[in-house]
Amino acid sequence: MADERLEVELRHHLGRIDLDVRFSVGRETLALIGASGAGKSSVLLAIAGLLRPDHGRIVGAERPLFDAEKRVDLPPEERRVGLVFQHGALFPYLSVAQNVAFGLHPRARSKRERSERVGEILERFAIAELANSRPDRISGGERQRVALARAVATSPHVLLLDEPLSALDAVTKSRVAAELSRTLADLRLPTILVSHDLGDVAGLADRVAVMDEGRIVQSGTTAELLRSPASGFVAAFVGTNFFSGVATRAGGVTEVTLDSGVVVASAAAAAGPVGVIVQPWDITLHDAMAGAPSAGPPSADSGQNVLTGSVTSVAPRGGTLRVSVASLPPVVAEVSAEAPGVDGLSRGAMVAAVWLNAATMLVPDDAAAPTE
Amino acid sequence: MTPPATLSSSGAAYGSVDVVYGARHRFTTAAAITGIAVSVLTAFVGLPLLAIFLRVPLGTLVAQLHSPVARDALRISLKTSLTALLFIVVVGTPVAYLLGTRRFRGRTVLVTFLELPLVLPPAVAGIGLFAAFGRTGLLGAHLTQFGIRIPFTWVAVVMAQAFVAMPFYVRQAIAAFASMDPQLLAASRTLGMGSTRTFLRVSIPLARQSLSAGAALAWARALGEFGATALFAGALAGVTQTLPLAIYSEFGATHLDVALAMSALLVAVSFGVLITAKLLLRFQTWV
Numbered sequence: 001m002a003d004e005r006l007e008v009e010l011r012h013h014l015g016r017i018d019l020d021v022r023f024s025v026g027r028e029t030l031a032l033i034g035a036s037g038a039g040k041s042s043v044l045l046a047i048a049g050l051l052r053p054d055h056g057r058i059v060g061a062e063r064p065l066f067d068a069e070k071r072v073d074l075p076p077e078e079r080r081v082g083l084v085f086q087h088g089a090l091f092p093y094l095s096v097a098q099n100v101a102f103g104l105h106p107r108a109r110s111k112r113e114r115s116e117r118v119g120e121i122l123e124r125f126a127i128a129e130l131a132n133s134r135p136d137r138i139s140g141g142e143r144q145r146v147a148l149a150r151a152v153a154t155s156p157h158v159l160l161l162d163e164p165l166s167a168l169d170a171v172t173k174s175r176v177a178a179e180l181s182r183t184l185a186d187l188r189l190p191t192i193l194v195s196h197d198l199g200d201v202a203g204l205a206d207r208v209a210v211m212d213e214g215r216i217v218q219s220g221t222t223a224e225l226l227r228s229p230a231s232g233f234v235a236a237f238v239g240t241n242f243f244s245g246v247a248t249r250a251g252g253v254t255e256v257t258l259d260s261g262v263v264v265a266s267a268a269a270a271a272g273p274v275g276v277i278v279q280p281w282d283i284t285l286h287d288a289m290a291g292a293p294s295a296g297p298p299s300a301d302s303g304q305n306v307l308t309g310s311v312t313s314v315a316p317r318g319g320t321l322r323v324s325v326a327s328l329p330p331v332v333a334e335v336s337a338e339a340p341g342v343d344g345l346s347r348g349a350m351v352a353a354v355w356l357n358a359a360t361m362l363v364p365d366d367a368a369a370p371t372e
Numbered sequence: 373m374t375p376p377a378t379l380s381s382s383g384a385a386y387g388s389v390d391v392v393y394g395a396r397h398r399f400t401t402a403a404a405i406t407g408i409a410v411s412v413l414t415a416f417v418g419l420p421l422l423a424i425f426l427r428v429p430l431g432t433l434v435a436q437l438h439s440p441v442a443r444d445a446l447r448i449s450l451k452t453s454l455t456a457l458l459f460i461v462v463v464g465t466p467v468a469y470l471l472g473t474r475r476f477r478g479r480t481v482l483v484t485f486l487e488l489p490l491v492l493p494p495a496v497a498g499i500g501l502f503a504a505f506g507r508t509g510l511l512g513a514h515l516t517q518f519g520i521r522i523p524f525t526w527v528a529v530v531m532a533q534a535f536v537a538m539p540f541y542v543r544q545a546i547a548a549f550a551s552m553d554p555q556l557l558a559a560s561r562t563l564g565m566g567s568t569r570t571f572l573r574v575s576i577p578l579a580r581q582s583l584s585a586g587a588a589l590a591w592a593r594a595l596g597e598f599g600a601t602a603l604f605a606g607a608l609a610g611v612t613q614t615l616p617l618a619i620y621s622e623f624g625a626t627h628l629d630v631a632l633a634m635s636a637l638l639v640a641v642s643f644g645v646l647i648t649a650k651l652l653l654r655f656q657t658w659v
Contacts, residue, residue, distance in 0.1 A: 050558050076561035089559040093577045102573070103563030154564055 010056030031205030049076035082151030266360035436633035445618035472549025498603025528605035544586025548579035
């Protein structure tokens with residue numbers, strides 16, 4: 001079988017930022033995540049042929065789609081790149097079935113072939129009962145499905161999805177994510193998902209690339225990113241705790257004086273400016289009033305760090321609760337919803353956030369301050 | 373006879389003012405003045421229109437429409453105004469698409485230039501057409517060499533009508549194309565449709581109702597055209613004498629009943645066009 005790989009290498013001046021990315025996607029799903037304005041959507045538009053980059057080349061399934069040097073620039077209609085917009089961009093004057101049929105050229109197929117293909121796609125995406133509905137009469141999740149079905153009907157070589165889950169409510173989101181995951185696994189196309197929220201797409205992506213200011217600052221599996229974020233920006237973006245400070249070696253531990261003045265201890269060896277990462281699931285929460293582990297300066301003896309503060313928010317995420325604590329500095333902890341004492345975790349409750357010195361990861365600090 | 377060039381799609385703006393301030397209506401001098409103003413204006417527009425229908429019995433009006441003058445004028449008016457509309461739509465639509473979807477240097481100047489016939493006195497339009505396409509005109513002199521003569525033919529009527537009515541359609545069409553969701557156009561391209569197919573299968577359906585409303589208004593304006601036609605095409609009975617010109621000549625010849633009958637017809641048509649256009653713009657559904 002021919003190489004289905006999508007190769008992207010492009011540079012483009014985009015107002016405030018300079019887009020400069022280079023990556024390749026095989027038969028897998030790459031999630032491109034970053035804050036709004038990071039240039040993620042522009043990458044999609046460039047691949048689809050809706051934005052002409054200043055420099056670079058794009059190859060899809062061994063076909064050059066764009067090459068600045070060789071002056072190749074296929075128009076969008078010849079690229080065989082399916083693009084699914086955030087809100088679906090369904091044609092409001094056409095029914096669901098007509099939307100799905102839109103991209104099937106009358107010249108390339110007979111009327112019977114076209115209606116067979118539409119019927120097959122409607123079945124496959126479980127939208128047959130919506131066939132005659134207008135897009136404004138169906139739910140957001142259904143619109144998303146129809147938009148994907150419409151793109152897939154044209155047998156694209158590459159699939160691009162712009163914020164596929166952002167417009168959906170929490171309940172719909174998890175259902176659509178599950179559907180999408182199955183569909184993408186079936187299609188086995190080079191797929192790029194763009195999202196501003198890793199949590200939305202972590203389960204869908206084989207690989208994640210984090211974008212900031214027009215560049216990919218790190219890419220890897222979701223687990224790799226969570227385990228060892230390459231920078232403060234990535235750490236902040238993927239939802240871990242990140243602080244910067246100055247490390248000094250004191251006895252058996254490394255003491256890091258954070259920018260806020262607070263000192264935390266780490267088992268890792270380092271000196272000078274460092275980034276401190278504490279994973280939310282390494283933090284346990286205790287009732288500060290009930291005389292749990294005493295707060296105080298870390299030491300080699302205690303082997304753990306304690307920060308106290310009041311709970312500012314508790315957000316359920318699957319089987320865990322994501323708890324924000326207004327300590328100095330503020331931290332985020334993820335605790336099991338079944339853990340003892342969880343019932344007391346309401347807004348305003350005073351808690352002690354505790355983690356072992358061994359859970360304090362140190363990374364070389366970069367200049368980029370976390371923005372999230 | 374001349375409807376406004378563009379119509380707002382709903383009267384919601386006025387309604388909301390009423391909701392906010394309407395709760396405490398009191399009889400004041402200001403309210404009295406407003407009431408009088410509304411009555412005066414309504415009567416000012418309404419009385420002449422009403423008078424057309426009340427001057428002679430309705431049966432007489434209908435009978436006079438069958439007079440040879442009225443029948444000829446109606447035939448010419450329909451033929452010329454519909455031809456003018458066809459020209460406006462065929463040429464105006466791509467121009468409006470360009471002006472509605474692209475930003476380029478000189479765009480505003482071009483739009484303003486194309487709107488000029490809206491404010492230009494029709495007599496000036498007629499003189500201009502004559503100076504350009506007349507027998508010895510700028511272009512007309514060359515056309516004469518090929519044996520082509522435009523003035524005082526039905527083609528001249530079409531040109532006069534197209535000239536003055538064009539902005540009514542083009543303005544509405546520019547607004548319609550400018551308000552299209554660019555994502556829908558982009559989606560069409562990624563689904564394999566080139567720019568021409570995208571124009572036909574996405575832009576036109578999206579703008580359809582607005583374009584129809586603009587066409588209706590332009591047609592009404594063409595149907596009512598008088599000044600430019602009179603100067604450039606004359607009023608040759610059976611050739612260039614449209615309904616408005618026939619009304620003028622019958623009125624001059626003291627055949628008031630015929631003039632009234634044709635006027636009544638135009639009032640009815642104008643009213644119908646205006647309501648149709650408003651409904652098209654208010655209920656932009658995709659059914």
